Amino acid sequence: MDELEAILAAAPQEIDATESIKELDELENRLTGRKSVLAELRRSLGNLDEKDRPTMGARLNEAASELNALLTARRRVLERSAEDQLLVDDAVDVTLPGVGSTTGTHHLITQTIDELVDIFLALGYQVADGPEIETSWHNFDALNTPWWHPSRLQSDTMYVDYGDPRDELPLRTHTSPVQARVMVDQDPPVYVVVPGRCYRTDTFDASHSPVFHQIEGLAVAEGITFGDLKGTLLHFAQEYFGKERSIELVPHFFPFTEPSAEMHVSCFSCDGSGCRVCGQSGWIELLGCGMVDPNVFEAVGYDPAAVTGFAFGGGIERIAMVRHGIADIRHFFDNDLRVNRQFV
Numbered sequence: 309m310d311e312l313e314a315i316l317a318a319a320p321q322e323i324d325a326t327e328s329i330k331e332l333d334e335l336e337n338r339l340t341g342r343k344s345v346l347a348e349l350r351r352s353l354g355n356l357d358e359k360d361r362p363t364m365g366a367r368l369n370e371a372a373s374e375l376n377a378l379l380t381a382r383r384r385v386l387e388r389s390a391e392d393q394l395l396v397d398d399a400v401d402v403t404l405p406g407v408g409s410t411t412g413t414h415h416l417i418t419q420t421i422d423e424l425v426d427i428f429l430a431l432g433y434q435v436a437d438g439p440e441i442e443t444s445w446h447n448f449d450a451l452n453t454p455w456w457h458p459s460r461l462q463s464d465t466m467y468v469d470y471g472d473p474r475d476e477l478p479l480r481t482h483t484s485p486v487q488a489r490v491m492v493d494q495d496p497p498v499y500v501v502v503p504g505r506c507y508r509t510d511t512f513d514a515s516h517s518p519v520f521h522q523i524e525g526l527a528v529a530e531g532i533t534f535g536d537l538k539g540t541l542l543h544f545a546q547e548y549f550g551k552e553r554s555i556e557l558v559p560h561f562f563p564f565t566e567p568s569a570e571m572h573v574s575c576f577s578c579d580g581s582g583c584r585v586c587g588q589s590g591w592i593e594l595l596g597c598g599m600v601d602p603n604v605f606e607a608v609g610y611d612p613a614a615v616t617g618f619a620f621g622g623g624i625e626r627i628a629m630v631r632h633g634i635a636d637i638r639h640f641f642d643n644d645l646r647v648n649r650q651f652v
């Protein structure tokens with residue numbers, strides 16, 4: 309019993325001196341566990357005289373609850389300070405700059421297509437598209453380009469299926485076959501632009517790529533004139549290259565337009581006086597155009613006596629190269645991030 313009183317007297321200080329839950333657990337075990345003095349005394353109660361047992365038992369219970377109260381109080385203090393420490397250790401400085409995630413951007417070809425298409429959407433045009441594997445009829449015949457035309461040779465055009473001109477399947481060599489598709493599908497008036505991928509047997513070099521993109525335009529209605537074509541292309545040139553631009557239409561030949569022309573835009577870099585961008589000529593060749601040939605109208609089932617129309621088509625890469633001063637078409641396809649990141 310003396311031993312227990314000594315333990316009780318020392319306990320408050322001992323308990324307060326613990327600095328961790330682990331230390332407290334060990335002390336608790338020593339003070340109240342199975343091998344503690346308290347437990348031993350409890351076990352020996354049976355050996356006592358019957359008259360001494362109640363007082364002794366009551367004192368032991370009192371001692372136990374005294375110890376438990378002290379232990380519980382200390383445990384609360386230690387738990388709280390462990391939590392406080394955790395908050396300190398895990399603290400996040402919300403004022404630090406974040407790691408951030410980078411979002412991608414559209415490729416320059418897509419950006420150029422979007423910008424060109426927007427110019428024509430604002431004029432009331434719609435966007436049309438067609439397949440990249442095309443029939444020879446849409447790609448050539450309907451566009452007044454007969455079976456014997458040299459551009460149909462296997463050396464010029466890539467074929468999925470080559471042979472009988474009636475059912476052979478080329479990879480489309482331009483976006484012009486979509487003109488035929490739209491007119492076969494719908495009655496005039498027609499106002500469409502067609503951006504898309506095209507294929508030719510060109511060798512990959514600074515100015516050629518066997519895979520490239522074009523944008524096509526087609527307007528068909530009663531009374532459309534060459535003046536409408538010129539006005540539309542001038543508007544396009546000024547929207548895309550700046551209000552100061554002028555254009556010239558130089559006679560040319562395409563099987564599916566008559567008359568046909570090549571559209572030149574005055575150089576935005578030197579304003580027409582001659583520089584490296586325009587090769588000293590003051591003019592930049594941009595696209596092909598003309599009045600839709602009556603043979604095309606006949607092929608798609610339109611009456612050439614009732615409607616007239618104009619069409620134009622040009623390379624997207626070429627337009628973007630001119631505008632952004634890109635010297636090599638391969639930059640569009642190499643996916644070199646140092647290049648791509650310049651056009652975000």
Ligand code: DAH
Nearest residue numbers: 482565596597598619620621
């Ligand atoms: N399809 C022609 C080419 O790839 C470009 C072209 C010229 C399109 C005249 C037209 C046009 O719509 O009228 O070279």
